[in-house]
Amino acid sequence: MREATLVPEMTLIESVRETLRMEMRRDPDIFMLGEDIGPRGGVFLASEGFVDEFGEGRIMNTPLAESSIIGIALGAAVNGMRPVAEIQFADFVWPAINQLVGEAARVRYGTNGGKFAPMTVRVPYGGGVRGGLYHSQSIEVLFAHTPGLQVIAPATPWDARGLLRSAIRSNDPTVFLEHKRTYRLVRGEAPDREYTEPIGKADVKRAGSDVTLVTYGLMLHYSLQAAEMVSQSDGIETEVVDLRTLRPIDGETILDSVSQTGRAMIVQEDTGAVSVSSEVAAIIASEGFFDLDAPVNRVTAPEIPPMPFSPLQEAEYMPSPEKIAASIRRLAEV
Amino acid sequence: MREATLVPEMTLIESVRETLRMEMRRDPDIFMLGEDIGPRGGVFLASEGFVDEFGEGRIMNTPLAESSIIGIALGAAVNGMRPVAEIQFADFVWPAINQLVGEAARVRYGTNGGKFAPMTVRVPYGGGVRGGLYHSQSIEVLFAHTPGLQVIAPATPWDARGLLRSAIRSNDPTVFLEHKRTYRLVRGEAPDREYTEPIGKADVKRAGSDVTLVTYGLMLHYSLQAAEMVSQSDGIETEVVDLRTLRPIDGETILDSVSQTGRAMIVQEDTGAVSVSSEVAAIIASEGFFDLDAPVNRVTAPEIPPMPFSPLQEAEYMPSPEKIAASIRRLAEV
């Protein structure tokens, strides 16, 4: 996938906007709906300028009513359209769960394939943005648990473009999680063409022989920093696996890496109990057990509601590169 | 906790009804609300006869609107009442998630203790009742993940009584999961007094030295059957740990057992990916690793929406005593 002709660096939010625009131009069946996505361009400006180019008919400002946003997207999806719905912040996806997890996820199965729902739900999530309890949440657990959904959480502009394109073109409902902190923090280049990245495939973002570190989203970047830190300070080489897709989880890539390193850890921003990190640990404990030389280690948020508005407490809540590095060191020493 | 004076055997649903009645008599601040809980007595008859004893003011039939059932319960709870809300079937809890996971779970934390929500949400869940996709769901994952909630899933009348009493008397929001298939299937005795069982403590329901089997709900009974089967056929002795509480999960009891047996498996009715079984496996893989002689094994539902209406397919979907026994044998042989 990595190739010679690259477009110049852009931020993650730019890569999302660019991909949405290109897909909208390509396929007239795609339309977007959500709160403030019209003239406002969305609160993160993912659709800035879109209403001028595509008109109000394809860029629909909705009432403040998330359940109907997803329910209407679902109805349109089973009737020939390819909606891309925006939930303004992940914290506000809860009113829509019934339509998303209860309904959309089961349409294909429950109709024995008679209907299907090619819809993408974009969900800006995550913390480190002074968002307090209701603008910081990681909401991936329920989606990652639900058969019938695909769940994507890219960490780089390259992956965001390739995977958002895959999501929009997929004929199944896909939850596309965009980490808010990465929007402007993370820059990167990408192929200069309409490429896709495969849903369901993890990506080794850094090779290493001592420790396997599995992560996704913002934590990929903190983990890569931590990996550099321990490489320089201790000569520990960490293999960093970026899940990219949270449903289905790519057990194969994880197990391949663990079979080389014998040591595994998971880093996630979300709280730990019954989470994506639990599943990765469980996969390793059941399918990679005989490769393991040490306990599987998890670095997660503490078991408190995410996350305090107070800046020092917010910083304490988030796994930091330093905390991750300390964990890598401890694991390498076992 | 096990004592001499016992009330006669009753079914699980009878034990729930009895406990509700006794608690309602004890504390006038308790009231119940939900769909059809009035003269109908609830669709499972958990409140049969209650409206005659306690009146419509304390046994409130609500409109068909789950979000408001929980939102109203929450409002009443923070204003001095102790509501017990019934969600008619777990499958219909999704519209209420916003009020339950988004709001109730964070009231104490988000007000720094200024308000708190002593509310119990009873949720009949689970399959094996020819319920098809929308009357069979296991919905524990999201709740078990959420800081600020307590999640209870009893499997016996003894535990149902003791834990329901603890839930109602607790000053924090508690999701009380009642497995529908156990309602009439499972009978048992209980102490003849107002006893409580502690929230957050697992219970070893069968002692054994060869394999640790962690489970909850209906699967406890299937697991106990399986344990007897392999004991008689192969002399394998399975220690069966009943989680009883899914949040917080009692890691200590699990790890104690694994330290004796060196072999661990989890049996759950829910699908496996990112689930309670994942967390139990993760706890063992990180904190019990050096005790383990074999990979952690999981017996769960397949990754399809739960569960087909067709009877043969429904049977195939559910872990059976036979399947569990086969898994125990395999694990014991590793």
Next chain:
Amino acid sequence: MSESPSDIAVEAELSLPSGLTRERLLGAYKTMCLSRVLDVRIWTLNRQGKAAIAASAQGHEAAQLGTVLATDPTRDRYLIYYRQLTAMLALGTTPTEMLMQFLARDGEILSAARQFPLHGAHPRVDLFSFSNVVGTQLPQAVGVALADKMKGRDAVTISFFGDGAASQGDCHEAMNFAGIHKVPVVFLCENNRYAISVPLEQQMPVDSIASRASSYGIPGIEVDGTDVVATYEAVKEAVDRARSGGGASLVELRVERLLPHTTDDDHTRYRSKEDIERIASMDPLPITEAMLKRQGILDQATDDEFKEWARREVDDATDEAEATPFPPVGDMYEKVLESDAGGNSRA
């Protein structure tokens, strides 16, 4: 000028709303007869332990027939819930196809027996019901209709729902959006005054669901749903409005649920004896029969013939459905996603 009974009949005949011929009415009555016999049979199969559960359409037949008559099955779309047995028959679903749903047999057309009866998607008519979760179909119907509007198609979407569903937040959100965007949808409420055991006065503080239409800037009308002609007329007006770009409407059909909520229910727990006796007079079958006879559309011989035909059809269908095996177990692992690669259905 004095009127003889036959004068009245002729006058009534002449006043049939446009599109509703005597022949269509007679055909509708025939379907009602079929629906009733089938409905009774399903209840029996449940009592025999063969059908796990059933919700009956008894009491709702005229409402559903009047509605379907006012639509065009070749282009319209129907989002149903579990009580539209009669509507499904009116839309050409065979009794065998219906019974295979209740008996969960191989080849069941809506969901391959994965779902409860009346859930899934129809292979010939654009009729579907994704779930049993009350009210969810309302925003979905708005989305379906929105897609038609976007694509410039002249299809109309009928969204069936009950009085119970009217309390759900989804109902409010759906109607509000439909009102804003004038989507071609008809919200079709079969108000039988009960959500399982909860009577209307415990569900809402107002008498009429149709009156809420004003909150959404759409027309709302309340109709006697035991009157197939009145139902037809009201729904037809709403369908025509939607088809011609006039947007959404709310039609409330007042009916009685003659039986308990489902085969699992016992309505004597919450309905008085008098009430249960009273509602028998609201049975749309004798009401329609009498109306058609008064109008000279139906004679006794034809009536007998219809009922005999219905019994034969249902007998044959029962035999056929019962002779069909359950679906192969392995089928349950299919069609979770378009491509199940990547471990999505790994056990």
Next chain:
Amino acid sequence: MSESPSDIAVEAELSLPSGLTRERLLGAYKTMCLSRVLDVRIWTLNRQGKAAIAASAQGHEAAQLGTVLATDPTRDRYLIYYRQLTAMLALGTTPTEMLMQFLARDGEILSAARQFPLHGAHPRVDLFSFSNVVGTQLPQAVGVALADKMKGRDAVTISFFGDGAASQGDCHEAMNFAGIHKVPVVFLCENNRYAISVPLEQQMPVDSIASRASSYGIPGIEVDGTDVVATYEAVKEAVDRARSGGGASLVELRVERLLPHTTDDDHTRYRSKEDIERIASMDPLPITEAMLKRQGILDQATDDEFKEWARREVDDATDEAEATPFPPVGDMYEKVLESDAGGNSRA
């Protein structure tokens, strides 16, 4: 009989609704002045990088003051959202307490700086806001009021919400339940015609939110929310009704949001220049000032004194809040559950 200006003033004075004295009105205006200065200061602190985010109450001051005046803070309950800065001041919250919310300082009264400003629970008044999720407070308010009804207390619950929240399913469900059970709640909508950037006509197909009250069998009234007296009068009637067992009401206060949605927003992206210019004339501060002067309740000296006082108060509060440290980091692990035993807050 010709009327001199002072005659008019006297007449207006005499027509003050019961309970609203000239002194209370003057006090309210003083609080409005304080609110405005504080509001401007908070915006400045945001621009200085000190306050992470703020939603302004500018334009809503008269609506909030009129509302609070009509209630009894010693027994009533207030479920607010993020825009009730003025109401909080009117209920006795100090400017320092308010600024500590925006600056997330140790000792912040509502949530110990865990939450956004205006979220948490008040230690002295029964005022709270659990979350930032729009509309969730409406069913909660109904539950709060239900508890009072059950306990026979004469408290009234005021549930503040915006026009945006009116589209949520929760709004429908809450009002429906309140209508059925006649709970003592006042649904208090501050309709500023925008949900962030979405104008009213894209939010709903009707002009008036109050008109929806009829769907719930409760009285609904639309009032000019820049008129503190009219607001008082309407809210007072609703509060009295609730307190005397008459149940719920819906009061819609029409206001303008004078600034962008929050400090993160830029409303020139979606509001026309003319519109932004026009709404300046809807500023309740000069409107109230003029009204009070016309009525002889306020003179220029008092007005100057109020504004000077407000500036001093806010200056002092700013110093005090800025001098306060952030909360101790370790505090964040507390109060997840009553007892955190059992591993619930284990990291």
